[in-house]
Amino acid sequence: MRNRSAITPVLRGVTLTAHRHEVICILGSSGSGKSTLLRCLNLLEVPNRGRMWALGERLKLREAVNGRGGAVLDRRQIQRVRASLGMVFQSFNLWPHRTILENVAEGPTHVLRQPRREAIGVAEQYLAQVGLADRRHHYPRHLSGGQQQRAGIARALAMEPAVLLFDEPTSALDPELTGEVLKVIRSLAEEGRTMLLVTHEIAFAREVSTRAAFMHDGKIEEEGPSQRLFLDPASERLRRFLQSHY
Amino acid sequence: MNGFAIQFLHGLSMTVLVAAVSGVLGTAVGLAGAASKLSAYRIPMWLAEIYTTVIRGVPELLVILLIYFGGTAAITFVIGRYVEISALSAGVIALTVVFGAYSTEIFRGAILSIPRGQWEAASSIGLKSWQIWLLVILPQMVRVALPAFCNLWISLLKDTALISVVGLTDIMRVAFVGAGSMRAPLTFYLAASALYLLLTSLSLLAFRMIEQHFVVPGQLR
Incomplete structure (x- = not known):
């Protein structure tokens, strides 16, 4: 999947599959494209190229041509898919x-x-x-x-929803308020819900996720089971990222 | 003088009728105009842009005259024989067009003041576009648009005085005729002023109440 903002591509060839009951957390520094990836999943942003499936359905998208961005072809389908992907926003948006x-x-x-x-x-x-x-x-x-x-x-x-998407759910909160939100997210993970979580809370991500992906510069640099990825990262960049966040 | 009281009453109802109808229709035009201006499609965007530029750039009096005489010319051309457009419909159409152009800008500003996240949250739960407009956008934009909209409504009420040029018997027309025939201009124009002031004051009161209805608890007024 590829996505291009007005100036530079944000996502460049990302492949990610989420299975039922998985808690996938997406890590990366600011600007690495992790929020964009999440927003592409329920088409708050439409990728310029690529293929997407949700709940066994291939999403009908038009690829970008001649300066016109990618677009949704079947609004009904997208509304149906969005209804089954619960999104939690950084700035709440109540x-x-x-x-x-x-x-x-x-x-x-x-x-x-x-x-x-x-x-x-x-x-x-x-x-x-x-x-x-x-x-x-x-x-x-x-x-x-x-x-x-x-x-x-x-x-x-x-x-x-079949899947919950969290877009930096605690980034807009004072430190003393993040705990109560993380507690709720943790209990949802324990219920066995399928979740994708973009977060800067590395310790929390390590604790709740079954799988993790590390993004850098619009690509998934490394992906794998959380236990391995956090303890023994293969990529040097991820190693440094994890060190700087502990 | 007593005979003119009845005349003034007729004039008052004509003024109210023209203002109310063009206010309601103009609001619909304004909402459509604002939606077009903010649309992702270029053609409706440009059409709305041309519409507001032209209408806001021409004096209201001229718009009324152009629609009255232009409308007659257009209908005559289409039907093939001379048909005169009624003064009432010309007046209502002209004021609707004017009201729509100004309210387009008011609504556009109000819509722009609603954060993007409000739309995103609504579409993320799968609401359709019309539901998003009805449930999320309209109730929030009303609050923002009301003060400017109230201004515009009051100015529409007074602009109805212009339709007397095409022969409609509104408050202004009655005052003009009375002033001439009774040779008491001051009396008649003061009476007309009082009637307009009555209408605008009632409007202000009504808008105060509407505004209170749309206050969001905890929000700055």
């Missing part, structure tokens, strides 16, 4: 004009078309799971960053 209960219930109501009462039930259940049951009628602005991110996770979970 809707400020809705309470967090409404934020979480929006997907079940309008995408999964569940009856209102059922959707509220689902939303309450997931807000309870991330420890926000008593805050459900609060607006995002009245919550701390950690609480907002946990609400963001609940919003993704309420869609019952």
Whole structure:
């Protein structure tokens, strides 16, 4: 898969496969293309070239030609795929004009078309799971960053996604708030959920992931089972990256 | 003078009718214009750009005259015999076109003020574009657009005075005729001013209430 921003290619020939129940974490320094990779997966950014499969479906994409970027050919398909890939954003992106209960219930109501009462039930259940049951009628602005991110996770979970995508979920948080969010992510990993996690929290990544990929300059420099990759990296660059982060 | 009270009432209802209809239609045009300007496709973007540039660049009075006489010419040409466009529809169309051009810019600014992440979060759960507009974008842009939109509405209310040039009997027309026939210009123009002031004050009050409805708890007002 290749992706090009206006100026320079961001991803250059990346191949990555995620199997069920895997927790894959994607490491790399800033600008290595790890967030772009994640955003390409649910087509918030459309790669210029390449092939993608999600849940056994080949995604219908148009390759870039003559200065026109790649594009989605079948919007219905992409909407269906997005609904089954839960995304958690670095900056939470909760809707400020809705309470967090409404934020979480929006997907079940309008995408999964569940009856209102059922959707509220689902939303309450997931807000309870991330420890926000008593805050459900609060607006995002009245919550701390950690609480907002946990609400963001609940919003993704309420869609019952097959895969969860985390795009640096703790990077916008104060250090004392990252713990509560990591705790939620860890419990999701223990449930056996399939997850892709872009993060700078190396110690955490090592602990929860089954597989890890290290990106550099738009390519996957090294990929493998976490146990091996973190203990005995083959690439010199990864070795240095890991050393500088401990 | 008493006979003119009835006349003024008719004029008032005509002013309100023209303003309300062109306000509603113009808002729809403005939303479409803003969406076109922000669209990824070039043709609607350019069309919207030409539309707002031309309309905002020409005096409103001229737009009204051009649509009144141009509209008559166009219909005559299409049908093949002389048909005059009614003053009412010419006035409504002209003010709709003007209102749409200015509100396009207001809505465009309001939409641009909504962070990209809001769209991304909405599309990431699989919402369709129209659902994103309805559930996420519109409720947030209303708050941003309201102050400028209220300004525009008030200026539309007063611009309706211009349609009297094509013969519509609005407040302004009644005042003009009365002032001439009763030889009491000050009285009639003061009465007309009071009526416009009444309409704009009521509008301000209504917008205050709408604004409060769209306040997001915890957000700066």
